[in-house]
Amino acid sequence: MYSEKVMDHFANPRNVGEIEGANAVGEVGNAKCGDIMKIYMDIEDDIIKDVKFKTFGCGAAIATSSMATEMVKGKTVKEALELTNKAVMEALDGLPPEKIHCSVLAEEAIRSAIEDYNKRKGIESEDSSGCGFCCKKCYKNED
Amino acid sequence: MIDFMEHNIYLDNNATTRLSEEVLEAMLPYFCNNYGNASSRFYKIGRDAQDAVAEARSKVASCLGAKPNEIYFTGSGCEADNWALKGIAFANKGKGNHIITSSIEHHAVLNTCKWLEKQGFDVTYLPVDSEGRVSPESVESAINENTVLISIMTVNNEIGTIQPIKEISEIAKSHKILFHTDAVQAVGHMPVNVSELGVDLLSLSGHKFHGPKGVGALYIRNGVKIDNLIHGGGQERGKRAATENVAYIVGLAKALEIACRDLDKNTKWCSRLQKKLIDGIEERIPYCILNGPRENRSSSNVNFSFRYIEGESILMLLDMNGIAASSGSACASGSLDPSHVLLAIGLPHEIAHGSLRLSVSNETTEEDIDYVLEVLPQIVQRLRDMSPLYEKIAHGKE
Numbered sequence: 001m002y003s004e005k006v007m008d009h010f011a012n013p014r015n016v017g018e019i020e021g022a023n024a025v026g027e028v029g030n031a032k033c034g035d036i037m038k039i040y041m042d043i044e045d046d047i048i049k050d051v052k053f054k055t056f057g058c059g060a061a062i063a064t065s066s067m068a069t070e071m072v073k074g075k076t077v078k079e080a081l082e083l084t085n086k087a088v089m090e091a092l093d094g095l096p097p098e099k100i101h102c103s104v105l106a107e108e109a110i111r112s113a114i115e116d117y118n119k120r121k122g123i124e125s126e127d128s129s130g131c132g133f134c135c136k137k138c139y140k141n142e143d
Numbered sequence: 144m145i146d147f148m149e150h151n152i153y154l155d156n157n158a159t160t161r162l163s164e165e166v167l168e169a170m171l172p173y174f175c176n177n178y179g180n181a182s183s184r185f186y187k188i189g190r191d192a193q194d195a196v197a198e199a200r201s202k203v204a205s206c207l208g209a210k211p212n213e214i215y216f217t218g219s220g221c222e223a224d225n226w227a228l229k230g231i232a233f234a235n236k237g238k239g240n241h242i243i244t245s246s247i248e249h250h251a252v253l254n255t256c257k258w259l260e261k262q263g264f265d266v267t268y269l270p271v272d273s274e275g276r277v278s279p280e281s282v283e284s285a286i287n288e289n290t291v292l293i294s295i296m297t298v299n300n301e302i303g304t305i306q307p308i309k310e311i312s313e314i315a316k317s318h319k320i321l322f323h324t325d326a327v328q329a330v331g332h333m334p335v336n337v338s339e340l341g342v343d344l345l346s347l348s349g350h351k352f353h354g355p356k357g358v359g360a361l362y363i364r365n366g367v368k369i370d371n372l373i374h375g376g377g378q379e380r381g382k383r384a385a386t387e388n389v390a391y392i393v394g395l396a397k398a399l400e401i402a403c404r405d406l407d408k409n410t411k412w413c414s415r416l417q418k419k420l421i422d423g424i425e426e427r428i429p430y431c432i433l434n435g436p437r438e439n440r441s442s443s444n445v446n447f448s449f450r451y452i453e454g455e456s457i458l459m460l461l462d463m464n465g466i467a468a469s470s471g472s473a474c475a476s477g478s479l480d481p482s483h484v485l486l487a488i489g490l491p492h493e494i495a496h497g498s499l500r501l502s503v504s505n506e507t508t509e510e511d512i513d514y515v516l517e518v519l520p521q522i523v524q525r526l527r528d529m530s531p532l533y534e535k536i537a538h539g540k541e
Contacts (some may be wrong), residue, residue: 010459016529031493031532034453034473034481038531054531058455058474062529099474 002059003093009063014070017052023120026112029105035061037109039069043117046077053109060099067091068106077114083107150465152511156443157300157328157502158469162394163353169397170355173390181387182378192389199396203360206403207345208336215361215379216392220327220348222372223361224251226383227323227344230369231292232259235321239289241265245277246487247304248296251346252325253483256294265289274436275304275488283314293322297329297340301471301484301500302435303444305333312341321367327351327359331402332443333410343367347399349391353504354398358391409505413442416503416512420445423516428523430536434485434498445501446471448485448494451533452526457499460522466515471498493532 002010017040024041035057042050051073053065068088072080085103089095095103118124153161173195179188181196197211204211217223232242244256246268256266267285269277277295286293293315298305308324315322323344329335330345331352337345343364350356363369363382375384402409417440424431430450449457454470461468471482473496480486481495490498501515527533 010456011463013529018534027531031496032491034492034496036531054529054534056451056530056532057453058472059459060474061453062456 005093006063009066010059013066024113024117028108039109039113060102064102064106152466154501155467156504159350160353166398170390170394199392202396217359220359221251223346223359226372228255233370234368235291239291241289243267243285243293245269247484279310297324297326298441300328302446303441305439349395352402355391355394358395410442427520448498451530464518469500472496
């Protein structure tokens with residue numbers, strides 16, 4: 001059901017943990033839906049020096065968190081904001097249709113952390129944090 | 144932390160069981176040698192097939208305390224449930240259109256009821272208590288003048304709750320209402336006697352007790368009027384068309400014969416492993432909740448929720464360690480919501496998502512359980528260390 005890459009990122013997730021004194025923290029999803037992603041970043045001069053995650057969720061939720069953090073590590077804030085769920089999915093060699101929302105959640109989690117960073121710096125940004133459509137709407141979108 | 148030694152431990156026996164060699168041996172002659180059609184009486188291999196089906200019917204009947212002509216073979220437990228509900232509903236359309244069932248039935252019953260609602264029937268889905276038990280009083284108070292059928296499962300497939308079938312059947316009888324029980328998880332695992340239980344219809348499935356998949360049976364008490372589900376030839380005394388699946392029918396009967404013969408021994412063994420598993424998990428893993436009752440529980444079933452983590456990831460890590468199990472989490476089932484059974488016993492979504500069902504059989508060993516008790520706590524801890532919900536606990540804030 002899962003690709004080898006998903007299995008690898010699930011079995012050996014990269015960047016698990018918290019960053020003490022992180023200057024960007026974002027959390028999306030909710031426990032009712034079965035997945036929550038929390039991203040910690042250490043951003044210096046608009047460059048993501050370090051990134052870690054904590055995820056409550058299924059195999060795909062853990063694998064997409066791992067892959068998304070890998071993809072934004074060392075990138076500029078601007079580059080990280082360009083990360084799409086599609087790119088995360090492609091990097092994982094695909095996800096089963098019912099797990100696409102996990103990749104959306106990963107994209108949202110990265111954004112949410114960067115929004116937190118901007119907020120701390122006093123920069124207004126469009127509020128896009130949080131999985132805006134929880135599970136049900138997401139499924140609807142696929143129909 | 145996890146050792147990848149070769150293990151092959153099957154703890155999903157409520158999903159299906161391994162076909163026993165003895166059963167396979169009994170089935171084999173009916174594929175290539177005695178391949179006759181059981182309805183073809185005028186030559187030997189036809190009669191042999193007919194005799195084999197008749198013998199199988201007698202065996203199943205004697206295991207259930209029924210008469211042979213009250214046993215009808217079907218293509219599955221699911222078909223038996225569909226037939227019982229649709230057949231009784233339509234046969235009694237003139238009398239009434241109300242059916243009573245519970246909110247924790249298998250989907251074979253629940254989705255059949257939903258379909259019947261679309262056909263104009265009214266269905267009451269009774270709630271259950273926190274252990275998954277249907278109260279006989281609630282059955283009685285749901286009865287109205289239009290009630291034609293009550294259908295309550297004998298044993299719940301997810302959390303192992305044994306229902307008060309006898310009490311409910313007495314209520315049904317006193318109101319002259321037919322009573323069906325889905326006994327798919329009970330037959331072969333506990334004493335099931337149709338006259339002691341007082342049921343009018345009972346469904347069972349071969350593959351839950353080391354028989355083959357794709358064959359089941361419906362007990363229909365003599366005198367009960369039921370419409371056909373499958374129309375066609377005159378097989379099963381005109382009640383269920385289709386050429387008899389001789390080898391599978393023989394397999395089901397053989398498996399049930401063995402299960403009934405070894406019932407005491409097997410339930411004692413399973414109860415022992417069940418207790419070991421429950422005690423071991425509660426001893427080793429904090430923040431866990433046993434789903435279902437401690438008493439009056441099927442000896443094969445263990446179901447826990449582990450807080451702060453999600454079931455599918457538990458299953459995946461168990462699988463990587465050679466252990467097969469199942470979960471009621473939404474992700475594991477591929478649906479939007481976690482198990483309807485876990486929600487019906489009052490678990491909040493987030494705790495239902497973290498559920499794990501481990502189901503043993505007479506083939507499970509003590510060593511299997513020891514290994515699970517060694518591996519599972521590590522898996523749970525590993526996932527909790529990754530979980531943002533566990534952070535507060537880990538930091539001593541809760």
